[in-house]
Amino acid sequence: MSTEYDISAMQERWLPIWDQIKPFDSSRADDSRPKKYILDMFPYPSGDLHMGHAEAYALGDVVARYWLQRGYNVMHPIGWDAFGLPAENAAIKRGLDPRAWTLENIAQQKSSMRRYACSFDWDRVLQTCDPIYYRWNQWLFLQFYERGLAYRKNSNVNWCPSCQTVLANEQVVAGLCERCDSTVTKKALTQWYFKVTDYADRLLDDLDTLEGAWPAKVLTMQRNWIGRSIGANVDFEIEGRAAPISVFTTRPDTLYGATFMVVAVDSDLASELVMDAPSEIRTAFHSYHESVKQANDIERLATDREKTGLFIGRYAINPLNGERIPVWVSDYVLADYGTGAIMAVPAHDQRDLEFANAMKLPVRVVVQTDEDPVATGVATTGDGVMVNSGELNGLTKAAAIPRAIEILEKRGTGISSKNFRLRDWLISRQRYWGTPIPIIHCDACGEVPVPLDSLPVELPDSSGLDLQPKGTSPLGAATDWINVSCPKCQGPAKRDSDTMDTFVDSSWYFLRFLDPNSLTEPFSAEGAKKWAPVDQYVGGVTHAILHLLYARFFTKVLHDIGMVDFQEPFTRLLNQGMVLMNGSAMSKSRGNLVRLSEQLDEHGVDAIRLTMSFAGPPEDDIDWADVSPASSAKFLARAWRIAKDVDSDVKVDVTGGDVELRKQTHSFLRAFGESIEGFKFNVGVAKIMELTNSLRKAIDVGVGPKDPAVREGAEELAKALSLYAPYTAEEMWSLLGHEPSVALAGLRDVDESLLVQSEIVAIVQVNGKLRDKFSVPVDISEQELRTLALGSEAVKKIIGDSNVKNVIVRAPKLVNIATD
Numbered sequence: 175m176s177t178e179y180d181i182s183a184m185q186e187r188w189l190p191i192w193d194q195i196k197p198f199d200s201s202r203a204d205d206s207r208p209k210k211y212i213l214d215m216f217p218y219p220s221g222d223l224h225m226g227h228a229e230a231y232a233l234g235d236v237v238a239r240y241w242l243q244r245g246y247n248v249m250h251p252i253g254w255d256a257f258g259l260p261a262e263n264a265a266i267k268r269g270l271d272p273r274a275w276t277l278e279n280i281a282q283q284k285s286s287m288r289r290y291a292c293s294f295d296w297d298r299v300l301q302t303c304d305p306i307y308y309r310w311n312q313w314l315f316l317q318f319y320e321r322g323l324a325y326r327k328n329s330n331v332n333w334c335p336s337c338q339t340v341l342a343n344e345q346v347v348a349g350l351c352e353r354c355d356s357t358v359t360k361k362a363l364t365q366w367y368f369k370v371t372d373y374a375d376r377l378l379d380d381l382d383t384l385e386g387a388w389p390a391k392v393l394t395m396q397r398n399w400i401g402r403s404i405g406a407n408v409d410f411e412i413e414g415r416a417a418p419i420s421v422f423t424t425r426p427d428t429l430y431g432a433t434f435m436v437v438a439v440d441s442d443l444a445s446e447l448v449m450d451a452p453s454e455i456r457t458a459f460h461s462y463h464e465s466v467k468q469a470n471d472i473e474r475l476a477t478d479r480e481k482t483g484l485f486i487g488r489y490a491i492n493p494l495n496g497e498r499i500p501v502w503v504s505d506y507v508l509a510d511y512g513t514g515a516i517m518a519v520p521a522h523d524q525r526d527l528e529f530a531n532a533m534k535l536p537v538r539v540v541v542q543t544d545e546d547p548v549a550t551g552v553a554t555t556g557d558g559v560m561v562n563s564g565e566l567n568g569l570t571k572a573a574a575i576p577r578a579i580e581i582l583e584k585r586g587t588g589i590s591s592k593n594f595r596l597r598d599w600l601i602s603r604q605r606y607w608g609t610p611i612p613i614i615h616c617d618a619c620g621e622v623p624v625p626l627d628s629l630p631v632e633l634p635d636s637s638g639l640d641l642q643p644k645g646t647s648p649l650g651a652a653t654d655w656i657n658v659s660c661p662k663c664q665g666p667a668k669r670d671s672d673t674m675d676t677f678v679d680s681s682w683y684f685l686r687f688l689d690p691n692s693l694t695e696p697f698s699a700e701g702a703k704k705w706a707p708v709d710q711y712v713g714g715v716t717h718a719i720l721h722l723l724y725a726r727f728f729t730k731v732l733h734d735i736g737m738v739d740f741q742e743p744f745t746r747l748l749n750q751g752m753v754l755m756n757g758s759a760m761s762k763s764r765g766n767l768v769r770l771s772e773q774l775d776e777h778g779v780d781a782i783r784l785t786m787s788f789a790g791p792p793e794d795d796i797d798w799a800d801v802s803p804a805s806s807a808k809f810l811a812r813a814w815r816i817a818k819d820v821d822s823d824v825k826v827d828v829t830g831g832d833v834e835l836r837k838q839t840h841s842f843l844r845a846f847g848e849s850i851e852g853f854k855f856n857v858g859v860a861k862i863m864e865l866t867n868s869l870r871k872a873i874d875v876g877v878g879p880k881d882p883a884v885r886e887g888a889e890e891l892a893k894a895l896s897l898y899a900p901y902t903a904e905e906m907w908s909l910l911g912h913e914p915s916v917a918l919a920g921l922r923d924v925d926e927s928l929l930v931q932s933e934i935v936a937i938v939q940v941n942g943k944l945r946d947k948f949s950v951p952v953d954i955s956e957q958e959l960r961t962l963a964l965g966s967e968a969v970k971k972i973i974g975d976s977n978v979k980n981v982i983v984r985a986p987k988l989v990n991i992a993t994d
Contacts, residue, residue, distance in 0.1 A: 179810065179811035179814045179815070179902075181778030181779070181780060181781070181807070181810070181901060181902070182778065184901040184902065184904070184905045185289065185291075185778070185779060185901050187905075188900075188901055188904045188905070188914070189288065189289070189291070191914055192291075192914070192915065195914060195915060196296075196297075197242075197293075197914070197915040197917045197918050198242075198248070198250060198293045198294060198295050198296075198917070199295060199297060200247055200248060200249040200250070200295045200298070201295070201297060201298070202247075205247045207245060207246055207247035208245070208246050208247065209246065209247050209249070209704065209705055210238075210241040210246040210247070210248045210249070210709050210710070211248075211249045211705045211706065211707070211708045211709045211710075212234065212237050212238040212241065212248055212249070212250045212708075212709060212710045212712070213234075213250070213251065213684055213687075213708045213710070213711050213712070213744075214230060214231060214234035214250075214252070214712045214713060215230070215711070215712065215713030215714065215717065215721070216252060216253045216254055216255050216680070216683065217254060217255065217283060218254070218255045218256075218258065218260065219254045219255075219256055219261070219276055219279035219280045219283055219301075220260050220261070220264070220279065221279055221282070222279075222282050222283060222286055222770070222771060223283055223286040223287065223290070223770055224760075224769075224770055225753040225760060225768055225770050225773075225798065226714075226752060226753050227770070228290070228753070228770050228773075228782055228783075228786055229750055229751075229753050229786045229796060230712065230713065230714065230750055231287070231290060231292050232290075232782075232783040232786040232787055232898075233712060233748070233750050233786065233787065233792050233855060234250075234292075234712040235250075235291075235292055235293050235783070235897070236787060236850065236855050236858075236897045236898060237710050237712060237748070237850070238250040238293045239293050239896055239897040239900070239917055240850045240851075240897055242293070242917055242918060243893055243894075243896070243897070243917070243919070243920055243921045244847075244920075244921065245920055248293075249295060249298065249687070249705055250292075250293050250294055250295055251294060251295050251298035251299065251300075251687040251690075252287065252292070252294040252295075252296075252298075252299060253299055253300035253301055253302070253683060253686075253687070253690070254276075254280050254283070254300075254301040254302065254303075255302055255676065255679060255680050255683075256276050256280065256301045256302045256303035256304075256679075257302055257303050257308075257607055257608045257609065257673075257676045257679055258607065258608070258676040259337055259339070259353050259605060259607070260353065261275055261276045261279075261607050262605055262606055262607040262641060263337075265607075265636075265641065266641050266642060271636050271637065272606065272607040272636060272641070273303060273607075273636070276301075276303055276607075277301075277303075280301055286770075286771070289774070289779060290774075290779055290783070291779055291783075291900040291901060293900075293917065298687050298690055299690060300683065300686055300687065300690040302676070302679040302680075302683065303607075305630045305632050306630075306691070306693070307679075307686065307690075308609040308630060308679070309629045309630030310682075310686070310696035310697075311609040311674060311678055311679060312609060312610070312611075312612040312624070312629050312630055312631060313626065313629055313696060314678075314682065314696060314728075315611065315612055315674070315678075316612055316623050316624070316626065317731075317735060318368060318369075318731065319613075319623060320623075321731075321735075322369065323368060323369045323372065323731060324366060324367070324368055324369070324601075325366070325367055325369065326364060326365065326366050326367070326621065327364065327365070327367065328362060328363065328364045328365075329362070329363075329365065329510070330360045330361065330362050330440055330509060330510075331360065331361055331362075331363050331365055331600060332345070332346050332358050332359075332360065332470070332471075332600075333358065333359050333360060333361035333363075334351040334353070334354065334356050334358055335356060335357075335359060336351065336354045336356035336643070337351060337353060337354055337356070337605075337643055338604060338605075338643030338644055338645050339603050339604045339605050339643065340361070340363060340365060340600060340602060340603065340604065341358060341600075342599060342600045342601075342675060342677070342720075345720065346358045346470065346471070346472070348472055349470040349471070349472035349473050357470065358470045359467060359468065359470065360440060360467055360470075363602075365600050365601075365602040365672075366600070366601050366602040366611060366613075366670075366672065366674075367598040367599060367600050367601065368598060368599040368601055368727070369598050370596065370597075370598055370599045370723075370724075370727045371594060371596055371597065371598050373727055373730050373731070374400055374402065374594045374596050375402070376730055376741075377396075377400055377596075377723065377726055377727060377730070378396075378397060378400045378402055380726075380730075380741060380742060381393050381396055381397060383742060384742065384747075387745060387746045387747065388744075388746070388747040389715070389747060389748075389749050389793065391715065391718070391749075392715065392718040392722065392747060392749065395718045395719055396718065396719060396722065396723060398595075399595065399596060399719050399723065400594060400595065400596045400723075401594055401595025401596060402592055402593075402594055402595075403422075403424050403592060403593045403594070403595075404424065404592050405422060405423050405424035405425065405426060405575075405590075405591060405592070405593065406422070406423060406426040406578070406579045406582060406588050406589060406590055406591055407420045407421070407422050407588060407589055407591040408420070408421050408422075408423060408426060408429065408493060408517065408582060408587065408588040409421075409493060409587045409588060410435060410490040410491060410492070410493060410517065411490065411491040411493070412447070412488060412489070412490050412491075412501070413488065413489045413490075413491070413498075414450075414488070415447075415488075418587075419435075419437075419443065419490065419513065419515050420513050420515075421435070421512065421513060421515050421516055421517050422512035422513065422591060422593045423516070423517055425519065425522070425575070426575060426578040426579055426582065426588065427540075427541075427560065427563075427566060427569075427571060427574035427575045427577075427578045428519045428522050428540050428541065429492060429493070429494040429495075429517065429519075429563075429578060430492075430494060430495055430538070430540045430562055430563040430564060430566070431519040431520075431521050431522060431538045431539065431540035431541075431562070431563075432492055432497075432499060432517040432518060432519050433499055433518065433519075433520060433530070433535055433536045433537065433538055434499050434500050434501070434502055434518045434530070434535050435490045435499055435500070435501045435502070435515060435516070435517055435518060436483070436501075436502050436503070436504050436506070436507045436515065436516050436518050436526075436529065437486075437501060437502070437503050437504075437507065437514060437515045438503070438504075438505075438507040438508055438509040438511075438514040438515070439459075439462060439463050439466050439483075439484070439503040439504060439505055439507075440463060440466055440467070440505075440509050441509035441514035441515075442509075442514075443513065443514050443515060444459070444463075444486075444503045444514070447486055447488050447501065447503075448486050448503075451486055451487050451488075452487065455484075455486055455487050458484055459484060459486060459503065462482070462483075462484050462503070466505040469505060471508055474505045474506060474508065475506065475508070477524075477525075479506070480532075481504065481506060481525070481528045481529040481532045481533075482504065482505060482532075483502045483503060483504035483505075483529060483532075483533060484502060484503050484504075485500055485501075485502050485533075486501055486502065486503055488500075488501040489501060492517075493582060493585065493587035493588065494564065494578070494581065494582070495564060500535075502529075502533070504529060506525055506529065510597055511593075511595075512593055518530070518535075519540070520535065520536075520537045520538075520547075520553065521537050521538055521539045521540065521541075521547045521548070521553060521554065522539075522540070522541055522547070522553050522554055522555055523553050523555070524552070524553040524555075526553070527547060527551070527552075527553045531551070538562060539554075539561065539562065540560060540561060540562050540563045541554060541557075541558040541559070541560060541561070541571065542558045542559045542560075542561045543556060543557075543558040557570065557571050557572075558570075558571065560574045565577075565581070566578060599675075599677075599724065599727070600675070601674050601675040601677075601678060602672040602673075602674075602675075603647075603672060603673050603674065603675055604643075604645060604646055604647045604672060605643070605647065605648070605673060606633070606636060606639065606641050606647065606648040606649060606673070607633075607673070608673030608674055608675075608676060609673055609674040609678065609679065610631045610632075610633060610649065610669065610670070610673055610674075611670040611672050611673065611674060612624035612629060612631050612670075613669075613670040614658060614660060614661060614667045614668065614669055614670070615667060615668050615669075615670060616660035616662065616663065616665060616666075616667040617665075617666075617667075618660070618663050618665055619660055619662045619663055619665075619667075622660055622661050622662050622667070623661075624661070625661050628661075631669065633649075634649070634652040634654070634655040636648075639651055639652060646671070647671040647672050647673065649669075649671040649672075649673070650671040655669065656668050656669045656671060657669075677720055677721060677724050678724075680721055680724075680725070681721070681724040681725045681727070681728040682696070682697075682725070682728045682729075682732070684706075684707075684708050684711075684725070684743060684744075685697035685702060685706060685732075685738070688701030688702060688704075688705055688706065689701055697737075699737065702737075702738050702739075703739065706738060706740065706743075707729075707738075707740045707742060707743050707744060707745055708743060708744045708745060709745050709746065710744075710745070710746045710747075710748065711743075711744035711746065711747050711748070712747075712748045712750070713748075713749065713750070714749060714750060714752075715749040715751075715793075718749075722744070722747075725743045725744070726742060726743060728743075729741060729742060729743040748792060748793075748853055749792070749793055750792045750793065751792070751793055751794045751795035751796060752795045752796070753768075753786075753795070753796045753798060754795055754796065754797045754798065755767070755768055755797065755798050755799055756797070756799045757797060757799075768798050770782075773803065776803075777803040777804060777806070777807050778807060778901075779901060780806075780807075780810055780898070780899035780900070780901050780902045781803045781804070781806040781807040781810060781899075782803055782806075783898055783899060783900075784803075784806040784809070784810065784859065784898045784899050785801050785802070785803045785806045787855045787856060787858075787859055787898050788801075788806065788855075788856050788859040788860075788898075789801050789856065790856055791853075791854065791856065792853055792855060809863065809866070810895075810899055810902045812866060812870070813862070813866050813891060813895060813899075813902065813906065814902055814905060814906055814909075816866060816869050816870065816873070816888050816891060816906070817888050817891075817892060817905075817906035817907075817909040817910050818909050819873050819879045820873075820879055820884055820885050820888045820909075820910060821878075821879040821880045822879070822880050822881065822882055822884065822885045824885075824910065824911035824912065826882045826885060827882060828882040828883065828885060828886035829882075830882050831877075831881050831882035831883025831884070831885070831886060832872070832876075832877040832881050832883040832884075833883075833928070835868065835869075835872050835876070835877060835881070835883040835884065835887060836883045836886060836887075836925075836928055837928045837929065838865065838868045838887070839865065839883070839886055839887040839890055840922075840924050840925050840928045840929060841928075841929060842861055842862075842864070842865045842887075842890065842894075843890060843921060843922060843923075843924045844924045844929065845857075845861050846858055846861045846862070846894055846921075847921070847924075849861060850897070855898075858894070858897070858898075859898060861894075862891065862894050862895055862898075865887060865890070865891055865894075866891060868887070869884060869887045869888060869891065872884055872887070885910070886922070888906070888910060889907075889910055889912075889919075889922075890921065890922055891906070892906035892907045892910065892916055892919075893907075893916060893919050893920070893921050893922075894921065896916045896917050896919075900916075900917065903916050904916050904917075907919065931952050932951065932952060933949045933950065933951060933952060934949070934950060934952050934986050934987065935947055935948070935949055935950075935987075936948060936949075936950045936954075936959060936962075936963075936985075936986055936987055936988065936989065937987065937988055937989075938963045938966060938968075938969055938988075938989045938990075938991065939988070939989070939990045939991065940969060940972045940973065940991045940993065941991070941992060941993060942990070945966075945968055945969050945972050946963070946966045946968040946969050948962070948966070950962065950986050951986070952986050953986070954985055954986045955985060956983040956985045957983075958985075959983055959985045959986060959989055960981055960983045960989060963981075963983075963989035963991065964978075964981070964991070969991065973991070973993055976993035976994050977993060977994045978991060978992070978993055979992045979993060979994060980992040
């Protein structure tokens with residue numbers, strides 16, 4: 175071994191040895207250790223690993239390696255979220271096959287992950303683009319379809335004109351496509367959906383079980399996205415229309431203040447209501463409808479957006495007071511919220527008030543407060559007393575809401591109800607690189623599921639297909655693939671040409687790791703009972719809504735089917751921040767891109783991993799301009815020299831070592847464990863540095879390198895450091911005379927007897943000022959401490975001839991003396 179710290183040599187030496195001994199193999203049948211399932215969010219193979227990956231996998235590895243050191247059998251698998259638009263677009267740009275491009279990137283990332291010394295079980299690997307994986311996507315789709323949880327309907331969907339595909343609501347960020355930042359528009363299409371709204375209540379209520387185990391920010395984001403509202407469905411008769419329009423409202427108590435109705439201009443209801451209108455109204459409506467198509471939902475709901483609309487010549491009847499109110503269409507009401515129609519109460523809803531003012535419509539106050547919305551232009555939404563509201567007059571809001579519902583239900587014009595912001599999950603995508611939807615369309619039989627024994631429906635070869643985005647799936651042009659016989663009648667039929675949203679792939683992948691090569695079931699039922707749910711999930715907060723919500727939905731469906739015995743997929747969740755450079759996200763265009771491969775070449779793997787962990791709390795962003803991997807490398811060399819300098823036999827009895835140094839080691843062990851389990855990984859590094867300093871001092875000017883306590887401290891140092899710097903730690907472990915791997919060595923249990931205090935420092939105050947302090951037994955009595963304090967020479971000098979008025983004793987820490 176080298177006489178100098180050489181991280182490059184360590185990397186070359188230990189990686190093949192780890193490959194041989196497989197310290198992270200979690201599948202041994204005779205393993206009796208308790209189980210832990212640690213999972214990092216799997217990456218998208220869009221190129222080599224970047225700095226964000228370096229942070230995420232460094233932090234996840236700290237958790238996995240810690241539980242290994244605590245004596246657990248840790249399952250820590252890895253895979254690739256391999257389908258999706260980026261691969262398809264990159265392949266189009268380069269003239270390549272998406273599969274070949276994806277597999278090439280996976281190979282590169284796998285090589286980098288191995289170099290980065292992630293503690294992955296390389297026998298538990300998957301990639302979602304393999305037919306052996308997406309076969310079970312299709313199988314699960316058919317289970318959902320059989321239970322009415324997968325269905326097809328025509329509706330206005332989010333459409334990215336650049337990617338030429340639909341997007342789920344969650345994939346529209348500030349009105350833009352999350353992939354390409356193009357402005358998202360609306361388009362009417364027949365698409366496949368998962369009925370996630372059937373699980374809305376459970377998805378919301380079960381968040382309570384995750385309190386304290388998931389970040390509060392994520393729980394809030396999920397609650398807001400699901401958005402349950404309690405209120406009533408109120409039926410408004412429409413003049414000239416046989417059926418009433420049902421409107422959902424959280425404030426049925428304000429019905430007397432409804433002075434007009436607004437219908438979403440892009441809803442089917444609006445089109446129906448203008449069907450028999452005069453030609454000038456129909457013309458104005460179609461013109462207005464076309465203009466609204468250019469705006470996305472985010473823009474339409476913006477608080478500073480100018481209110482526009484059109485009166486369509488129809489009237490509704492208020493079910494409480496019988497008042498005739500005009501029906502308008504506007505863009506500030508969305509077609510997919512409730513029924514696409516609202517009752518407008520301008521005095522008590524700001525958007526309604528702005529619309530009423532713009533269209534010169536009446537405003538009627540029905541909740542009396544200290545403010546006047548007509549005068550101020552600000553709607554009042556707080557509590558007050560009902561006025562101008564018939565039999566509701568004089569009631570408070572809390573009393574008026576149930577009373578209004580009671581009246582509506584008695585008249586048959588309304589019913590207590592609830593509504594959700596959450597919408598069903600649109601899973602159809604008009605692209606090639608995804609899981610084919612296992613449905614066959616037959617003119618005679620309709621929708622026909624592909625027989626289970628015919629799965630997987632594999633993607634056809636992309637050669638010869640035009641993958642350029644054009645609004646319809648490229649699979650439609652694969653004539654030999656799309657034209658099939660109907661499984662029911664054997665007549666001519668066609669496969670569904672759309673592919674699934676890639677969030678389907680990631681909604682259950684954590685279960686596939688239990689047996690990633692199974693040909694007979696999507697995941698091992700026995701493995702699920704043994705390992706699942708995931709004990710610790712690690713990944714970015716960017717997935718707080720989309721991926722986590724869908725994974726929770728899938729888990730609940732699988733529970734109801736009887737395939738798992740739990741209802742939440744991830745017991746604990748840790749989010750990490752981003753890695754920035756000079757305050758901004760890294761990018762070529764900004765000129766601030768830092769390449770991970772170059773950092774690893776310059777500083778070594780361990781220094782980068784240690785820097786990522788030491789930079790701050792995991793959830794905080796790291797600005798690479800503010801950290802120093804070079805300093806991390808220097809520290810690692812200091813720690814390595816500790817092991818090199820130990821000069822006692824490997825079998826020495828450490829209990830015979832220096833007591834004070836042993837106390838420091840065991841105090842470290844307690845604090846280190848608390849730091850890691852509390853996700854204070856940076857504090858854990860600080861504790862390692864403190865122990866390193868103590869050992870250096872003991873070796874150089876203290877008990878010397880032969881003392882058994884030095885060996886004990888150095889061994890625990892190597893074990894703890896293995897969480898952050900595995901190559902250095904393994905080298906230290908070898909220098910200390912042990913066989914690999916340090917990852918399995920096991921942190922020593924804390925010797926509580928070494929941490930028992932026999933003495934403590936007591937302080938003495940005179941008239942509130944510190945005048946003396948001294949060591950006393952921890953079990954000293956109040957009388958003994960009082961006597962010592964009053965007998966102190968320093969105290970007697972201060973008191974002098976003054977009279978002692980009062981002495982307060984709080985043994986064993988404090989004596990407070992008051993004088994005249």
